Amino acid sequence: MKERADVLQGTLALMVLKTLDVLGPLHGYGIARRIEQISGDLLSVNQGTLYPVLLKLEQEGSIASEWGSSENNRKARFYRLTRDGRKQLRAETRDWEQTAAIIARFFTAKAEHFQ
Amino acid sequence: MRALRRSLKRLTSWMHREQDEARLRAEIEEHLAMQTAENLRAGMPPAEARRQARLKFGTVEAIREDYRTQRGLPFLEDLIQDARYALRRLRKSPAFTLTAVLTLALGIGATTSIFTLVYAVILKSLAVANPDELLRLGTESRCCYWGGYSQDKEFSLVSGELYKYFRDNTKEFTELAAFSASESAVGVRRAGRSDPAELYPDEEVSGNYFAMFGIQPYAGRLLTPNDDRRGAPPVAVMSYRLWKQRYGSDPSVIGSVFNLSDRPFTVVGITPPGFFGDTLRDSPPDFFLPLAGDYDINDPQTHWLDLIGRIRPGAAPTAIEAKMRVELKQWLRSHWGDMTANDRAKFPQQTLFLRPGGAGITSMREEYEHWLEILMMASGFVLLIVCANVANLMLVRGLERRRQTSLSMALGARASRLVREALTESILLSLLGGAAGLAIAFAGTRLIVHYAFPATTGLGGIPINASPSTPVLLFAFVISLATGVAFGIAPAWMATRTDPIEALRGASRATARTGSRTRKTLVVLQAALSLVLLSAAGLLTAALAHLANQDFGFAQDRRIIMQFDPRLAGYQPEQLTPLYRNIHDSLSGVPGVAAVALCIYSPLGGNNWGAEVWVDGRPHPGPNEESFISWDRITPGYFSVIGNPILRGRGITEQDRTTTQHVAVINEAFARKFFKNADPIGKYFGRDEMGSRLYEIVGVAKDARYLDFGLDKPVAPFFFLPVEQHDFPPAPGAAEVSPSSHYLKDIVIVTRPGATVSVAALRHAMASVDPNLPIIHIRTLKDQVAGTFGQQRLIARLTSFFGILSLVLASIGLYGMTAYNAGRRVSEIGVRMALGADRAQIIALILRGAFALVLLGLFIGLPISLAAGRFLGSQLYGTTPYNPAVTLVAVVTLALCALAASLIPALRASLILPHEALRAE
Structure with missing residues (x-):
């Protein structure tokens, strides 16, 4: 249970950073929608778990936030990527790709490769 | 770096957490509103749209919690x-x-x-500088004098000469101080005042006593080695307590002269407030006097000093101990010529021990x-x-x-x-x-x-x-x-x-x-503990009753003990006989007084004089023979005044004078110990190895309890000497044996049946003899005897109090448990009653539940209370720790209380009406 949450949080943070990188400043709901659209059901049940992640990222200085108004004129908090965040995103993307590549190699490896 | 920034952020965000909380709430609101709007656009009915939005968001509380853990501290x-x-x-x-x-x-x-x-x-620890650097001589506290050149088990008291030997040869101590091991008091009168002397505790200490403790004076100066010399001007240090309470912190006290037991001393300073001497005791010294004032310091074989030293940094206590053992042997050897045969026989075993001294002389602790x-x-x-x-x-x-x-x-x-x-x-x-x-x-x-x-x-x-x-x-x-x-x-x-x-x-x-099992366990535990406390209280009370109701061998009714001290008023030995006569006559004249007699110490008065005894015509006792016998000195008529029957022969009379044959009255235990079945009347005995006169035994008194220790043992051998017979040994030019024993201190007064004698009248009668005679206290013999058992009584009462407290608490616990369970079983009881159970059966049902627990508690508590009885051990004064009567009383008390506690809910349960009970369900 806890372990899954940890994995989720790590990947979620990366997703948030990437979303903000691609779409620019966005409110929480927007981020949630975007992640939902792309990741399918990962966030479809517990959208709320996004907010603690946002807070953590903000505390780390990767993102910043301010109040603004949304497209239909509602008050909403907008998050944007900071310079640190951009750096972090690059680093983590690299890490992630490396990890993914290694894992992928393992999955594609045939039995004879292990001998 | 990022982690650090985050911690800082957390700390600051903790400060404005209210704001953050509000922000989160607003964001969640926004989120839900947007989702709801979206759902509405998708064609959901409004209520469903809102519900779906919430479902999708997840549990708000959990997220809040998560958010909080992310945010602050x-x-x-x-x-x-x-x-x-x-x-x-x-x-x-x-x-x-x-x-x-x-x-x-x-x-x-x-x-x-x-x-x-x-x-x-x-x-x-004592309120002194670095108490952990202090070492004391001896593993246990001894009081107060020890004569000769050998001590049992360990050398723990020293004479003035031995102290100086240790002090001058043991350089591992920065200071080694000595002080008197006994409690003493002085009659105090400020010079130039005429009011009668007041009695305050004092202590004789070596000159480096205060330096050894590392204490600074509150005012004036403390004693120094200079004051501790023969011929030095007599000075004293006063306690802060006395200075404040008696003299109102009067600065003129310092430097003024006080007569202490009729010798002038200049008070040179005041001790600091927290300092109460070297020993925790119920009357700490108010005057500290230098040892030089006491002649005993030059008597090598009167050991009456305790030692505490401060070790040099780096010195090892075990090494000091070993060194001092050698010093002790060397010193003893230097007195080989003065040693008795018994001392020489015990020489190889003589040793000493050093113990941490930061707590001082720990007699109270022991x-x-x-x-x-x-x-x-x-x-x-x-x-x-x-x-x-x-x-x-x-x-x-x-x-x-x-x-x-x-x-x-x-x-x-x-x-x-x-x-x-x-x-x-x-x-x-x-x-x-x-x-x-x-x-x-x-x-x-x-x-x-x-x-x-x-x-x-x-x-x-x-x-x-x-x-x-x-x-x-x-x-x-x-x-x-x-x-x-x-x-x-x-x-x-x-x-x-x-x-x-x-x-x-x-x-x-x-x-x-x-939860009901947990709760039942708790009730069982309470019952068991309560039983243990009750039986402990019972055992202690039984032991106290056993002690206090024994046959003391003297009469307690109508007896008053007045304690005074002629020495404090400066009386010389030759003035004593007329003084006692005057006191006797003056007090006898007080209306309601039937008879008066004096002694050194009255029964259970807390004092004890002892001497080595040898019977005429038999060899002196060897080193391992117990021949140390307690004795008292008394005035004529004493036995009838104290109500101690003479079983054979006669008591002490007016005819027993210095010039007549020296006589003694012994008790039954003395007769049994030394004469077995033979008739002791007319036999002779002497005391002290150096030799005294021989005393002719003229009477045997019934065993009476004088000593306030060994109360559970049979009365020890005891003898009485007449006050007028001064004991100069037959050898020419020999000094009197124990001259100070002629200073009698306790006056025993018998009142007439039905008469009341006022304390004021007694004081007045004493003042008419000599207004300067300090009266230490006046109390009934009954109170004096009861005071002997004060400690036992206090323990018994406190334990009983704890026992009753535990009983009440356990009963409340059982009541709560039973009432609660009965409440839960209302419907069951309703069904039972509907099926024909009557009230008695319902009561039995509830009581059975409660008593099962209590019984289990008793079952567990019994062996523990037996163990507790063994733990009480010496406090039971010889009564058995397995007292079936006490256990029975404890069990019955507990059972009765349990019955009372569970009967109330049981009765209430039996009043349940079946139809109501069933309806409630």
């Missing part, structure tokens, strides 16, 4: 929040809170109060350690019962809150958080109880100190401070915390076992079983 924050929440809940149920806090206060207060005593008597242990144990048991009771209360509360707990869990609260909540509440309760307990402890300690160490008016009283010190506060805090955890664990554990669905479905049915 969650632990601290939760703690504050939990505490606030717990306080609010406690406020909402004042009856519960009050009961719990009061019960806890009793338990914690009792334990803390006993701990205050334990700390003061056993754990505390005396009270065991009974403080007993009381600590008893109060600990009470505290356990208190814990069990409060745990029971908490469990019931927890059961009643079950629905709420379930709801919290259903809403996403974490189990760990609920446990913490329950624990916070219990710890909060116990801290409140602890705070209230401190007040009880303060009052309790004062009360115990007052009864255990009654202070004589005008004297300092025992320097035990009842007000809580840091260690006591710490103890109370820790014990409260431990208590809180102890009684909070069960309810907290129960909280985690809540199954939300179960609880919400039907609270009353689902919870019938849960």
Whole structure:
């Protein structure tokens, strides 16, 4: 249970950073929608778990936030990527790709490769 | 780096957490609104749109919690929040809170109060510089004199000469100080005043005494080695207490002359306030005098000094000990010529021990350690019962809150958080109880100190401070915390076992079983502990009764003891005989007085004189023969005045003068020990190895108890000498044997039946003899005897108090348990009654449940109480720790209380009307 949450949080943070990188400043709901659209059901049940992640990222200085108004004129908090965040995103993307590549190699490896 | 920034951020965000909370709430609101709008656009009905939005968002509470843990200092924050929440809940149920806090206060207060005593008597160091550098001579405290060149087990008292030998040869001590091992007092009169002398405790100390302790004067100066020389001007140091209380901190006291037992001393300074000498005792010295004033310092074989030294940094205590053992042997050898055959025989065994001296001379510790242990144990048991009771209360509360707990869990609260909540509440309760307990402890300690160490008016009283010190506060805090955890664990554990669905479905049915085993265990534990305390109290009370109701061999009714001290008024030996005659005549003239006699010490007055005794015509006793016999000196007519029957021969009469044959009256034990079945009348004995006159035995008195120790043993051998026969040994030019024994101190007065004699009249009669005679106290012989058992009485009473307290608490616990269970079984009882059970059967049903627990408790408690009896050991004074009568009384008392406690709910249950009970279901 806890372990899954940890994995989720790590990947979620990366997703948030990437979303903000691609779409620019966005409110929480927007981020949630975007992640939902792309990741399918990962966030479809517990959208709320996004907010603690946002807070953590903000505390780390990767993102910043301010109040603004949304497209239909509602008050909403907008998050944007900071310079640190951009750096972090690059680093983590690299890490992630490396990890993914290694894992992928393992999955594609045939039995004879292990001998 | 990032982690650091985050911590800083957390810290600052903790400061404005309210704001953050509001921000999160707003964001969640926005999120839900947007999602709802989206759902509406997708064609959902409004209510469904909102519901779906919420479902998708997830449990708000859990996210909030998560958010909080991300944000600030969650632990601290939760703690504050939990505490606030717990306080609010406690406020909402004042009856519960009050009961719990009061019960806890009793338990914690009792334990803390006993701990205050334990700390003061056993754990505390003297108020001196670096007490851990101090070493004392001897493993146990000895009083007060030891003659000769050998001591049993260890050399722990030293003579003036031996002290100087140690001091000058043991360079591993920066200072080695000596001071008198006995308690003494001086008659004090400020020079130039005519009011009668007042009696204050004093102590003779070596010149480096204060330097050794590292103490600075409060005013003036303290004693120095210069004062401790033969021929030095006599000076004294006064205690801060006396200076403040008696002389109102008058600065002119310093430098002025005081007559101490009619010798002039200049008071040169005042000790600091916290200093009460080297020994914790109930009348700490008010005057410190240099040893040089005492001639005994030059008598090598009168050992009367205790030693404490401060070791040089780096010196090893074991090495010093080894060195001093060698020094002791060397010194003894240098006196080989003066040693008796017995001393020489014991020479190889002579040794000494050094022990940590930071607590000073620990005679109180040795005396009270065991009974403080007993009381600590008893109060600990009470505290356990208190814990069990409060745990029971908490469990019931927890059961009643079950629905709420379930709801919290259903809403996403974490189990760990609920446990913490329950624990916070219990710890909060116990801290409140602890705070209230401190007040009880303060009052309790004062009360115990007052009864255990009654202070004589005008004297300092025992320097035990009842007000809580840091260690006591710490103890109370820790014990409260431990208590809180102890009684909070069960309810907290129960909280985690809540199954939300179960609880919400039907609270009353689902919870019938849960927790009842825990609660039953608690009741069993209470019954067992209560039995242990009750039987301990019973054993101690029985032992006290056994001691106090024995045949003392003298009459207690109509006897008054007046203690005075002719030496303090400066009387010389040759003035004593007329003085005693005048006192006798003057007091006999007081209306209501039937007869008067004097002695050195009256029965159970706390004094003891002893001498080595040898029977004429037999060899002197060898080194291992017990021939040290207690004795007293008395005026004519003494035996009839004290009511001690003469069984054979005669008592002491006016005809027994210095010029006539020296005589003695012995007791039965003396006759048995030395003469077996032979008739002792007309036989002769002597005392002290150096040789005294021979005493002719003229009478045998019934065994009477004079010594206030060994109270459980048969009366020891004893003999009485007439006051007028001064004992000059037959050898020409020999000094008188024990001349100071002619200073009689106790006046025994018999009043006429039915007459009342006022204390004022007695004082007046004494003043008419000599207004300067200091009267130390006037009390009835009954009070004097009762005072001998003060300590035993106090322990018995305190243990009984704890026993009764535990009984009451256990009964409340059993009542609560039974009432609660009966309440849960209302429908069952209804069914039973509908099926034809009658009231008696219902009562039996409820009682059976309660008594099963009590019986189990008794079963467990019995072996523990037997063990407790063995632990009491010496406090039982020879009565058996397996006293079936006491056990029976304890069991019956407990059973009766249990019956009373469970009968009420049983009766109430039997009044249930079946149709109502069933309808309620």
